[in-house]
Amino acid sequence: MPTIIMGKLANRLDGSVRGKAMAFLQKLGADDTVPGLHVEPIHNSADPRVRTGRVDDSWRAVMFRLDSDDETHYVIHGIWPHDEAIAVAQRVRLRVNPVNGLPQIDEIAVAPPEPASEQSRQTSPTVPPLLEQLGHDRAGLVDVLGLPDEVTDRAMSAADEDAVLELAQHHEGWIGTILLDLAAGDRAHDIAERMQLQEAPEVLHGDSHSDADVLDSLKRPAAALQYAFIGDQDELRRVIEAGDFGAWRVFLHPEQRRYVERSYRGPFRLSGGAGTGKTVVLIHRARELARRDPAARIVLTTFTTNLAEALRDGLARLDPQANQAKSLTDSGVYVSGIDALAAAILRGAGTGLKTATREVLGEERSAPLVRTPGSRWREIVESTGTTLPHTIANETFLSSEYVHVVLANKIHDEAEYLRVRRSGRGVALDRGKRSAVWALIAAYRAQSRIDGSLDFAEAAAVAAAYLSGQDERPADHVLVDEGQDLAPTHWQLLRALAPEGTDDLFIAEDSHQRIYGSRTVLGRHGIAIVGRSQRLTLNYRTTAQNLHYAMTILDGAEYVDLEDELDSTGYRSARLGPAPTIDVVDSLANEIDAVVRHVSEWLDDGDDHETVAVLARDRYHRDRLVTALTEHGTDARAVDRERSPRGRVPVMTMHRAKGTEFSKVVLVPGRPSSGELARLESLDPSERADADLRARSLRYVAATRARDELVVVHRN
DSSP: OOEEEEETTTTOOOHHHHHHHHHHHHHHHHOTTOGGGOOEEOTTOSOTTEEEEESSSSEEEEEEEEEETTEEEEEEEEEEEHHHHHHHHHHEEEEEOTTTOOEEEEEOOOSOOOOOOHHHHOOOTTSOOHHHHTTOOHHIIIIITOOOHHHHHHHHHOOSHHHHHHHHHTOOHHHHHHHHHHHTTOOHHHHHHHTTOOOOOGGGSSSOOOHHHHHHHHTSGGGGGTEEEEOSHHHHHHHHHHGGGGGGGTOOOHHHHHHHHOOOBSOEEEEEOTTSSHHHHHHHHHHHHHHHOTTOEEEEEESSHHHHHHHHHHHHHHOTTSOBOSSTTSSEEEEEEHHHHHHHHHHTOTTHHHHHHHHHHSSOOSOTTSBOOTTHHHHHHHHSOOOSOTTTSSHHHHHHHIIIIIITTTOOSHHHHHHSOOTTOSSOOOHHHHHHHHHHHHHHHHHHHHHTOBOHHHHHHHHHHHHHTOSSOSOSEEEESSGGGOOHHHHHHHHHHSOSSBTOEEEEEOGGGOOSSOOOOGGGGTOOOTTOEEEEOEESSSOHHHHHHHHHHHTTOOEEOTTSSEEOOOOEESOOOOOOEEEEESSHHHHHHHHHHHHHHHHHTTOOGGGEEEEESSHHHHHHHHHHHHHTTOOEEEOSSSOOOTTSEEEEETTTTTTOOEEEEEEEOOOOOHHHHHHHHTSOHHHHHHHHHHHHHHHHHHHTTEEEEEEEEEEO
């Protein structure tokens, strides 16, 4: 049975031919001698290895046949209409790059070179080209990175970043990725190290390479950007059905693969902007850990139930055979939201639950599996007399103080609270104010004693205390997504889940996407990651134009990461597209009309309903938009906890959109209500500044949900 090696270009198939392509490739992978496949060489081709195969009467596959050690491999280059496929097959050549040993497709073409962009034509004789300005020279591009001569010529003459990015769009895999890194100002040797480029063996310094040489090149780390060895028919089906929208599951950057496969002596933190592949790394790493040790107990967790469901689906799509554990202590990958994880631990704690609750709260609770209503802090403030100013006596400050100071330090009484250090808290409290704050906290706890409940932060703290007292921990490895949104008691729980040691905690986070709660510093909660942190900078989801718009939302604000360090941006996109459309309207009615118009135009142009999304400020505006779309004949549905519907346009809040992606998005950020404005005005300046950071982050998250086109409808 031949082995199929899928090229990324071949993975981009029009829906009308996808089913036929899958049938052809499945037959090819089972028996390439079947007459109906018409696997044939091409006369006068640039590469004697090239073959075409019959997909149907109108379409042909172009591929390269490699034979080594009595095994046959087919590298699928692409699928085109018949005549175009023959022309492509005549001029393409698969060889090994003589500098870095990677596979390289050359086109021996009579066609004129690709036209230069407007930007590259507008070169001033007094201004050197971009790469020259950045300190690059031809020797670095050719001798260090192995870029082909013709690509190097065009890159070195490109006037600006746009021209280099445009050139990168014409080259799949490692060549396009290197061009993106060069345009961002990265040094050639740094790029070579990050992509794990290795010097090609001396025997390859020529144009005549054996099939075995080419196969070895396809197995190098950077080749995985463009080619994937398909293990079986089921995997082939998944690759074809996913198309380019799901290409992340197959084609990994060498840097991503390093984080998937490497072992770490203690906790490790991976940061990166939206769309840089942090979640991809987590899912692949979970599978890798399970493959490495089938008996291992692996926890994969995140902040919300919806995101946990997305992780569960992503792991199943990546590998349907992956062992997803049903219970926390089972071997395999146990996927859960962090609060559901705490609840599972409390349910299994038995008599140890009372002891753990007393350790955290200094008292027991009669119904610890029941959660305290989220409105309780507001009710306490409204019903309890206090001399504190509104900037302190509000639910935002009090709930944060309770989680970050009281629960994090297991404080039981006022005397302990008066002595405790309040590291990282922006609001200063003298002794009198501390006593007044404690009176409100005591009222909160007293009310919770009546119904016997624990709030979510208390539940996590109690679960952590229970696990810390156990000889056996329930997990061997813990993987955390969206770490920036977790509270101190969540981190205490995560630290207690697995014993300290190799590969105990792997954390993915982005301070720019913190849309829940106050910032947290891991070192204050027993998680030391100093010296074990890395950053991803290449965005695979969002076009450069949409990413630029999203980044402008963050301009002028300072974000601090989980190590208490200022977090920079510096992200760049692997894709180009149209600039976002900013539609300014003067009324709510016109806002709704604009949303309906943009969605209708996309659907009329043939976009599938589920690839288009509308993101609103809150549920009230979401529901109004669903009603308007439905009244205008568009099948739309409000999405809350459930998955996005098939065959309908999903309409969701910006918070709910976290963890999703769509081809085209209409973003309706809306205006804050009078109640929201009043609440913000009541906050202390430091709390208000943090609320502004979260508001910016929410718009940034929403804007980066769009892969291809973004429309922002603003109301004056």
